[in-house]
Structure formats: structure tokens, C-alpha cells
Amino acid sequence: MLRVYRSVLTLYPAAYRRVYAEEMLAVLAEIEFDAAEQRGWSKFARRVRETSGLLAGAATEHTRQCLGYTGASIFLPGRTRMRSEFRFPKATAVLMTVVLVAVLMAIEKAKAISASIPPNSTPVGPIQPEHFSTVTTFLVILALALSAAAIGWLVTFALRRSGVQRFSAVHPGKPTV
Amino acid sequence: MTDSPSLSEPVLLILLSLVERPRHGYAILQDIQGMSEGRVRLSTGTLYGALARLLEDGWIERFQSEDSSRGKQAYRLTAIGRRSLQAEVSRLKQLTRVAGLRVARKES
Secondary structure (H helix, E strand, O other): HHHHHHHHHHHHHHHHHHHHHHHHHHHHHHHHHHHOOOHHHHHHHHHHHHHHHHHHHHHHHHHHHHOOOOOOOOOOOOOOOOOOOOOHHHHHHHEEEEHHHHHHHHHHHHHHHHHHHOOOOOOOOOOOOOOOOOOHHHHHHHHHHHHHHHHHHHHHHHHHOOOOOHHHHOOOOOOOO | OOOOOOOOHHHHHHHHHHHHHOOOOHHHHHHHHHHHOOOOOOOOOHHHHHHHHHHHOOOOEEEOOOOOOOOOHHHHHHHHHHHHHHHHHHHHHHHHHHHHHHHHHHHO
8 A cells, every 4th residue: 555655746836746755655654554453434534535535735835836835734624713804615626626536647648558559669760850730739739728718817817816825924923812 | 813824723722721830732632622722633733833833933842751751853933933922912812802892882
């Protein structure tokens, strides 16, 4: 199971991995060791909780890195009851987790395809101009740019809807009552 | 009232765990589970996400634990973190007091 956790940890941004990955793995190893007697549903539920926590964490860190977002942890599943000002559509968290799983699966599939190709097969390319006209190139770039803009807008919209607050917005010196 | 956002439950529990003494990651998870009588079980991803935010905002600090043979990284509250926790506890006390009064008034 630690191999699975290790592979999920590779989804985190490199800077985050350098600081926390080994420590997180050590904690996960301790959890696995202490729960060695666990069987059945509780074992399954624990592993799903840990894996989904890591996936959600990776999505959060990438979002923060891409958008420069420095707010509080936004993927705190089911534990937001005390945060009256916190609004994050659960569907967005689920969607981002699904996208991450799909990316992970695509990477694994690509590795499998790459391994199945015999080493002596003729390499593909380079792409010649007759294969790829200027109009096609323009259309592909336009489609990619529009997709990137749509995804960016969706993520920004979801974060804006969430109403998340920065920790730094809290004024610890000021009494709250 | 205040414009300060209230803390999420995991963050509050992490701060409560560290207010007693410095702890490393696994000890924090175990303490939170014990403190909440098994109701809250944070995943490792959630714990470290929250720890990273708290470190960035200077509420906690990370150091090499001396009492561990494996040289684990441990976490402890800073003065800012302690003040923030005190403010949050005051807020919760006030909320609980108002809730108690209103429920009692309704029942009488």
C-alpha cells in the first residue's frame, strides 16, 4: 500500500514534495503498521480516506501554485461545520479528484503502451509540413487556448464562490468577542 | 461581531493538539482522534495541507525533534498561533454562552 501512497505523492508539486513527502510517507507507514490487525470494511475505508486525502491535497497544492492562492485548506472533507463563512461546492472537489485520478490512470496507461512497443520499431516523426497544415495548427492552438481559458475560468469561479479566507486575514491580536 | 473568519475544525484541533506540547505528524493525528473521541479522523493529506498553511502564516513552526531516535520533524505553536487559538476559544465560549441562554429561554 505504501507504494500506492508513494505514487500518489508524486502528484504533488515538486517543491511541496521536497519538504513534506518523506515525512508524510513515514506517517502513512506508521498508520499502516499500527492498523496491521485491521480487516474488512474499516481497512478499506481507512485506505480510501488516506488516498482521497492525498489526491485532494495534491489538487489543492497545484491550485495554489497555479493561481498563487494562499488561503486556508479548502479540501477539508466534511469538517467545515465551524467555518460559517466557508463555502466550497463539494461538486468541485469531487470533480477535481476525478480529474486527478483520470490523469494518474492516463499516465499509467501511457507507461503500459510505451512498454508494449518493441524497441526496434521505427520511431515516429518528425512531423512534416504536409502532415500538419497551417490552418490545422492554428485551429489546434485555438482549441487548446480556449480549453485552457475555460478551465481557468471554472477554477477561478469555483474559488470565488467558495468565499475562502486567508489565515492572514485573521487578526489574532484582536479579541473576537 | 468580528470580521475575522472562524477556524475550520481540523485547524482548531491541530492547534489544540499543539498547545499542550510539540508533536510530530502521527502524534497529532492520534491526539486529534483521542480528543474528539474517534469522531474526527484526519487523513495524512489533510493534516499536512493544514500544517503547510499554518507554517506559511507563522502560526506554528517546524523543528527537529530531539527526543526521537529517528530525528522526526515536530511542530509547535508560535506566539501568533497561541494568540489566534485564544481568540478562537473566546469566540466559541461566547457562542456557546449565547446558545445556552437561548436554548434555556426557549425551554422555560
